[in-house]
Each structure stands twice: as C-alpha cells, then as structure tokens.
Amino acid sequence: MKYCLSALFLLITIAGLAQTQCRSFEYRQQQLKANPMLAQTVATIEQFTSRQLSQRPVAVTGGTSGGTSSSSGAASGGTPSLITIPVVVHILYNTNAENISDAQVQSQIDVLNADYQKQNSDTAEIPSYYRSLATNCGFRFGLALADTNGQATTGIIHKYTTNSYFTINDDIKSSATGGDDGWDRDRYLNIWVGNFTGSLLGYSSVVGGAKATDGVVVLYTAFGTVGTATAPFNLGRTAVHEVGHWLNMIHTWGDDSCGTDLVADTPPQQGPTYGDPSGIILSCGNTPYGNLYQDYMDFTDDIGMHLFTNGQKARMLTLFAPGGFRYALLADTVPVDTATDAVSVAATESSASAMTIYPNPAVSLVTVQLTDPACLGGLLDVYNQLGQKIMSVRVTTLTLQLDVAGLAGGIYFIRASDGKKGAVGKLIRI
Template identity: 40%
Template structure:
C-alpha cells in the first residue's frame, strides 16, 4: 500500500467534504413523500464551514490538533487505559415530535452495543475483512457506557444542521458535561442527512454527534440499508478525529498510511476487490467505517485510524479530559 502524501494544505483538508446524496422521492399533486436516503450523507463539511465562519480561531486549533496527533503517532505513544480500555460515558438526547421519534430504551441500547462491538473488534462481520487488509484491521479498545437519556417533546418537523438541537434556547437540549461525556442527539435532521459530528477543536457548547432517528441503532425506527448502527460508528469516528477514507478529494489524504487511496466515496455494497484509479491502482478499503457504503458493507477500522483516535486522548490532546 502506498504511503499517502501528508503535507497538504492543513486548513483546506479539514473542511471535511460530504458527498451530495440522492433521495428517493415520489411527487404527487405537489406533495413530496419519503425519506430514506438512497446514499449515505453526513453534513460534517457544512457544519465545519459554518463553525469556521463564526469562529476565526477554529482553523488554527484544528491545525494544531493535527500537528499534535502526528507527533504522538511518531512517538509511538502508549495508550492511557482504564481496565484495558478508554471508557466513555454517553448521554443520549432524544428530541421527538411523534411517538415513533421518541425511540425506545432498547433502540438506544442497541446503538451503544454496536459502538462497543465496532470499536472493540467484536462485531460478527469483523472476520469478513479480506486477507489483503487482515494485517491492518484494528481493535481500537474504547468502551462506551450509557450514562443518561434525556427526552424532550418538540413541534419541529426537522432540525437541520445549524446545531439548533444542541441549544435549549432554540428548542433543543444543551449538552451535558461535554468535556467528560459524549453527547448524542437523536432527532429528525432532514435533507436526506443521516448524521454529523463535531471534530475535536470545536466549542464544547456544541460538542457531540447528531444522528437521525431513522438511522440510530438496530431496532425500532432503524431503516435499511442503515439499520445496523454504523451511522453512529462513522460519526463517532469523526468525533475522534477520523477523516473520510477518500480524503474528501479525488485520491485525497485521510492521514492514514495503511488505508489505500480512494477515488471518492463508495456507496451501496461494492463487490470485492474494488480497484482505485489513483496512483498504483490499489484495492480500495470499501469495508472501512469511514467510507459511505451501506451498514452491512462496513466492518473495520485500520491500525493508523486507531492511532489517530487514541492520540486525542493523550495528555495535551483535545479529548484528554475523557481519559482521566
């Protein structure tokens, strides 16, 4: 596998690009029915751009975090573990208008269960990783524990991506202890968006992950082909400083040397092997959680992705408060 070129323009790389998406729509008498995204879509790019526009210092903070991450990786740091793993308390904020949107405790727990399996390599499909990538598939070693569920009835039909769901004064719910707890917001986002995350470096007042209730967990309202909780895995990966595997540009850079160069995002369930037209025509790691494939088609992180995630929990890192 070709080691990717690291020195790109840092500020521009961190504008995480989210591919445009298609919706399945049916129009009759001017009425749009529907709702399940035909292609995975996150809104991290749009959110990050909005945050940079309102917070001039964010670009530098993100650049500093990347420099810190690379330094830690080069130092071959030892993870600071508690009972073998980093343990992260999770607060789930449910904003609902209908009874279906007020998802059950069982559905919430199913998402926590998926995160624990995917980040600890105990997912049943982990063994489906092809031989080509078997040497780099990773057990990240992070445990998630459901800390609290907060529910709020609202009149909103959709929340968009301007973080309104994270603000009590805009009808949402402020995050609880965001420097020591991962906050998840479950709501109807709209626009065909499955979810989005805030990257390390953003304001603690809006820190966390947003996931549409139709793509949360594995039961209840969870909707095929995004009904295996992998939207949560993908977005929490972003929250832990992972980039999309295609580097948000044609043959771009995700800062992980052990992930092959991808042309762009992949969708659906690509047949293996799927070759890239990037230099060397590598086989793409389409089964990586940071691609855009369907839930059933993603089932691994790589060792370099693991190193990036664990680096942010090291002393001086942007999420060190979670590891203390």
C-alpha cells in the same frame, strides 16, 4: 453510506443516491467559515497529533481482539488499553415514532462497543488482503449513570420538541432552539437523536470546536438496530461513523479526489463508496487491492462496513494522550452502565455480572456481594454524587464489607471491575 458535499462532480455522479448523507465535512466547512479562530485550533491539534504519532507510535499488532483490561484511569506514561466513554443520548421527538425506546438506544451502545473493540460479528466479510489492517480500537461506551450534578440518570433524555425536523445548524444541541443542551464534553460523549430535513443521516462536531456543541447527531431511523432503525442504515454504523469523526477521523478519501485522511495505512481513494459493493475497486493508483470501502469512515451501507485500521486507531488515541483534546475524559469521573456491554456478552455465556448491596439504605457497615470470580484481584470503587471516586478497595473475596459510616448522606455508585464489563450498584447512605 454518508455523503458530504466535498466535490461537485461526485454530487452529480451519485445524485441518485443522495439519500445517504453524513454532512460532517460540510458542517466543518461552515464552522471554519463562521469562526476564523477555529482553523488555528484545528491546526494546533493536528500538530499535536503528528507529534504524538512520531514520538509515541502505537504498536500496530492488528488482528487481535484483546482489550481485556478495564483500566480507564489516566494512567501515567500512556493511555489505558480500554478507554471508557460515558455517553448521554438526547432524544428530541416531535412525533411518537421519533421518541425511540431505551432498548433502541442500548442497541446502539452495543454496536459502538462491538465495532470499536473488533467484536463485530461480520469481520469475516473483510477481504483476506485487508484483514490485517482491522483492529480493536479499545473504546468502551456506556450510558452515564450520573448526570452533571451527580444525580442518578439512565444516560437517556427523552424530550419533546416543537421542531418537526432539525438541520446541521446545531439547533438540536440547545434548549433555546428546540433541542437539548449538551453535557460537559470533558466528561461525556453527547449523542443527539432526532428527525432531520432532507437526507441527512448524521454529522459530528469538529475536534477543536465549541464546547457547547461537541458531540454527534444521528437520524432516529439510522440509530441502533431495533425499533425505528431502517435498512440500509439499521445496523448502527451511522453512529459508529460519526463517533469516528468525533475521534478526529476524516473520510477515507480525505474529502477530496484522492485526498488524504492523514492515516498511514488506509489506501488513497477517489471518493466515497455507496451501497454494498464487492471485489476490488481501483482508484488513485491504489493497486493491488483498491479502495478500502469496508472501512467505517467510508459511506458504504451499514451491512458493508467492518473495520477501523491500526493507523486510524493510532490517530484516535492521540486525543487521549496527556495534553490531547479528549484527555480529560480519562479522569473517569462518571460511572457508566456496562450491564449489557457487548464485549462481555460476546466473551461469556453467563449473564451479566451481578452486585448485591445490603443493607441498603445503610448507615455504617455494608456488605457487597459479587458473583463473578473475574472481579477477584480487581478494584471496587465507590463514587459520590459528583462522580468523584472516594473509596477504592481491592477485591480479595466476592463478599466484601465496606464501612460507610464516614460518608455523608446521599447516593453513591459502587463499581467492581471484572476485566470486561464490571458490576455496578447503587448505595444509599442515610
């Protein structure tokens, strides 16, 4: 699916397929060259990762698709079982076609949720001999409902640019160069969507790289599953792959001939896989089952990608251990839109869990009406405009009363956990 310039012989071998490109590795090499300090930072993060994996190995139960906990706080003693990642999508368009719809963005969020929680509908395509490797990575993605100033947002920015295309030089990440500035990476995952030159599908920042450029970049025709999404990259797997890099994944062939991806349970393989292959493809002595080309970190077409492994999950989660590079994201300061969370859609036939707030605007007493009994026993949290949790009550009945008389005037977000997607509402205190 994605194609990095890792080895010249590969370039020649698959030159005819060069329309399929992830350039995260090439970008990484550029960044390391331009910033000599980055190598040390990357090495330090790698040492931390190794230490975490040896000291606190993540259970490799595999196969199950649990993840019913909605805990997203920085739980002491370990990472939560489901980590919520607030997402902001920056759409840079020069033509109308490039100004993709919010529905297309949501379709991408849904794929991220499905694939990172092993809720994707095509897991049956994983060969039986590799099925036990597939796992629920435990990440939930939601469009941010509050921006960096605490103002209400959809988590989607549509911005006109005079640039007819972008490259991997990061112009798309800065307003000064025709792009859009990223939001604080300690609180958000930034995704930039635009048009690119050449055959670039996307790339990710380097884990350990500059704060302002942290996030992933995806071509507008390879984003989501509707609208401009175009086969064979119309199933949202480019973003899944790039977010994998953002979570410190390396290509399955280790960006070298029979290289290492620093993951224990992925077999070695000689190079990237293209198209939608079938059967066993042996390389690097990886008998008996061969290349794991169904992995999201290979270059296979969207339709051929189906899994992350237990080992990949363990490596991702080290970023969220105390002291880890993305640990700050666990602070849970940004309410997210989970109304169409893929997990909840897959888990229940009922429509999205609703929340009614009245009176609204309010002065003192507010009634919050929930509909989903799954909310019972969970928490109802109130966030201020800065995204700080300022009130939290246990849900003992579906009709609750909150006293907001002590709150300053402004907009507040209320979120109730139902163990899956949650219910979210906006309260105006006057």
